[in-house]
Amino acid sequence: MRDRLTGHPGILGPEGYALPLRPVPCLQHPHLQLRGVEASGSNGLPLLRGITLEAGAAELLAIMATTEKEGTQIVETIAGRRRIKRGDILLNGRSVSARTLRSRVAYLPTESGLSPGLTAQQTLSFYMLVRGGRNTTALEAEAVLQELGLEATKHCLVNTLTTSEARRLALACRLLQDSHVLALDRPTHGLDIFDAFFLVEYLRQWASRGQRLVVLTLHPPTYEILTMVSRVTLTSGGRIMYSGLRRDMLPYFALAEFPCPPFKNPSDYYLDLVTLDDLSAEAMLESSQRIDHLAELARTRLPPLSDPGPPGALPPSRSGPNIFLQIYALLLRTLIYSQPWTLTRLLRKIVISASLSVLLGAIFWDVAGESNLYLRDRLGYHYASLGIFFWPLSLLAMCDIANTRPNIERDIRDGLYGRFIYILIELICSVSSWCLIYLIYLAPAFAMSGLHLVPDENLTSLWNHLAVGLLYLMLQHLICTFFAHVCKSTYLAALLAGVVVGEMSLAGGVTLHLNNLPSWYQRISPMQWSLSLLLPRLHRSESMSKLANCRPKQIQRQDIIIQAACEPPDGALALREVALDKVALNVRGELWLGAGVAVTALLIVLGFLCVKYATPKRPRSAPNKP
Incomplete structure (x- = not known):
């Protein structure tokens, strides 16, 4: 394998990589395209450098990036959570802004952030109330719970659910939004092979059944999961290494003299292929040259994006809940749903x-009641x-x-x-x-x-x-x-x-x-x-006179000791000690x-x-x- 990751002496020039890729059919709506998108990270440094990809209805697009931050940036850009510096984002042939994407793309981050004090069914009911689609009914919400295998845990608190159950519950909440485009950031993170397989297979069937588009980041998937996706976008350093149909990825790299070895998971192999090796100066130079070569190859030899055709109607937007609905939902969650734990x-x-x-x-x-105690x-x-x-x-x-x-x-x-x-x-x-x-x-x-x-x-x-x-x-x-x-x-x-x-x-x-x-x-x-x-x-003074247990003081006069009358303590003097005697009531x-x-x-x-x-x-x- 290491021979395949070294330099390229004797490799044909870019004109030798004419891959007979299948023509891309005219994709049905929703149809998403990113054309030369560039964006910066939180530190201001370039993170995305000319990202170009597309996907359409009934497809599952897997984004495989060499770093988690890079894959998250791409998905957040598609979901309208990040602004771009250059490039265009087209949805159904129309150039759209981040605000438009945000209102039309359902986004599920890695950290779902569900309320821990609610049960699974209460969480779904709350999301249904504030973000449910116009045509989504309570029966459909119940059906989603059953399809995702949450029927047995719907009365369990969120903080008692396993990682897989919590991830599926968060997905169910996003599915209730009835969006045509669903973006997920590492939905299989922390899941075992069976749960990850179930989740990706469900997303594939959901996209195919409703003619929806699903975009998700995978790092890296197993071979079985890789075969479920329709399209793959492989990136490194913010540049495209490959973007297209999943079934064309292996022939593409094989013609580039990087065939996947037998019995090797292609996702593992090609992610390793485009990852910078910083173990030594020689390895870093080798891997950097290889990545630059594959990025240039992808820029010149990948087929262009399909013609989106005349601009079509955008998917329906998700209108936010009005003020009264928000108040009702919050009161319902605070006073009803969160009981008896609150x-x-x-x-x-x-x-x-x-x-x-x-x-x-x-x-x-x-x-x-004790007069001998200090009034202080x-x-x-x-x-x-x-x-x-x-x-x-x-x-x-x-x-x-x-x-x-x-x-x-x-x-x-x-x-x-x-x-x-x-x-x-x-x-x-x-x-x-x-x-x-x-x-x-x-x-x-x-x-x-x-x-x-x-x-x-x-x-x-x-x-x-x-x-x-x-x-x-x-x-x-x-x-x-x-x-x-x-x-x-x-x-x-x-x-x-x-x-x-x-x-x-x-x-x-x-x-x-x-x-x-x-x-x-x-x-x-x-x-x-x-x-x-x-x-x-x-x-x-009238309060001081009612004190009980007053002990008379003994006074000696000449040779006779007499007891003085029990006088109540001076309350005004006690207040005077703290300068509160001058404060009027x-x-x-x-x-x-x-x-x-x-x-x-x-x-x-x-x-x-x-x-x-x-x-x-x-x-x-x-x-x-x-």
């Missing part, structure tokens, strides 16, 4: 919040409940956002729903559940501290504490949510959120005295707003907290619209190209 996660958070509340209540047990312990309770113990819950919220964000970004890129609609529905649904979690966090600890009976016994203090505490905790929660959405790293989001929330807590008067802080800094502290609403009510703090919640929610929406999360991709193999 309810399970909610119950887990409720258990965590209740445990934190019981721990906090145990630390500050009956702090309101009441300040300590509020500071601990609002500024310290809530952190595990906020970290859980940030982790949830980080885990779901990649799948959400993939759905948005696929056009399932808009960014604004998603973040709006997400805020509405999440705020209601987190309000419940924070109420369960606030109530038990406050009751265990005994402060709910101060200053009266009609639970006014409890309702006031729940209202103000919930506003403050939701403000901190939304701040953490904001950084979780705008930061790509969860650690960076937690760090920034900790700095902001820590600054809010420092300016409350418990850690740093308010008189040591600038006046403007005091006025913008949400912690100070909250404490000014909660503490004066608990430190009134009013509703402005509640208004400022509410305004802070609204502004932070608006920042979350704007941040989600402006900052697009870059989905981390699976590490690719090292490039090996000329």
Whole structure:
């Protein structure tokens, strides 16, 4: 084999490669052509250099490239996900733009990005709702599940499916779009030989049965799978090595004095033939000359593309769902499809919040009924409940956002729903559940501290504490949510959120005295707003007089020790120590907290619209190209 991959002394010139290829018939619609397409990669370097290929209805076009990035670039260009620098893309004889291709080609990337919290049937129903074709019915969706062998697993969660089952489910979602052109990037990646054979055979029959066009990248296929495809495009370094009918590939290379050895898989052999060998300088020079020779040969001796004839009608476009349908679909997925697994996660958070509340209540047990305790312990309770113990819950919220964000970004890129609609529905649904979690966090600890009976016994203090505490905790929660959405790293989001929330807590008067802080800094502290609403009510003189377990002080007068009358502690003095005695009890703090919640929610929406999360991709193999 190595002799076949060396230089070409004695090989005939290009005029000697006149291969009697079969005439290309006039392809039926859909008819796709790429004419001299050039494009650059993400690093700005040329990746595609004069790609020319074509395929028509009922055909299966396999793109075999020496690097994964190159094959992905070609498929994404066909699907309208990449813009080209030069060249033309014709669909049914019409020159089309990337936007036109995007609306008419169903694209399946290697990483499907299905929602892990849904079952297979729910996932298909959701895609059917937002991206289903005009003529696609629920019976057809059920038939697709059966044809792809997913009937037995349709009630299983997506994250419990095998790689093959998840790949077939993602394919089923794209088939429901009823597109005439289907582009797939490495659909057999990670599958065993039987699953790969089944998938390619199904695609071949689907294309033949519906007169559709399927374009997919294979690297490299087995001989059995290679015989299923209709056309092959072999590329190296962004240049065409061969493009045409699969049955003509072996005669073409045989006339070029590179026949495939007996008992050798042609796809393996010819990919090795056009791959740059960088093991040594001599091998690199040899392989580079061979690749240049085959690229020039393909440019001069491959038959030209067929005449597309008069421009025909383009395949029907896939119109995206309207706003109301997006809202309905997202609410259905959040409130119905994701149950009971979302309810399970909610119950887990409720258990965590209740445990934190019981721990906090145990630390500050009956702090309101013991007069010998410092009144600053009441300040300590509020500071601990609002500024310290809530952190595990906020970290859980940030982790949830980080885990779901990649799948959400993939759905948005696929056009399932808009960014604004998603973040709006997400805020509405999440705020209601987190309000419940924070109420369960606030109530038990406050009751265990005994402060709910101060200053009266009609639970006014409890309702006031729940209202103000919930506003403050939701403000901190939304701040953490904001950084979780705008930061790509969860650690960076937690760090920034900790700095902001820590600054809010420092300016409350418990850690740093308010008189040591600038006046403007005091006025913008949400912690100070909250404490000014909660503490004066608990430190009134009538509240202090009701304290139990008062121990009279002993006073020695001459030789006689007498007990002084039990005087209630001075609540005003305790507030004066933290400079909260001058703050009048009013509703402005509640208004400022509410305004802070609204502004932070608006920042979350704007941040989600402006900052697009870059989905981390699976590490690719090292490039090996000329």
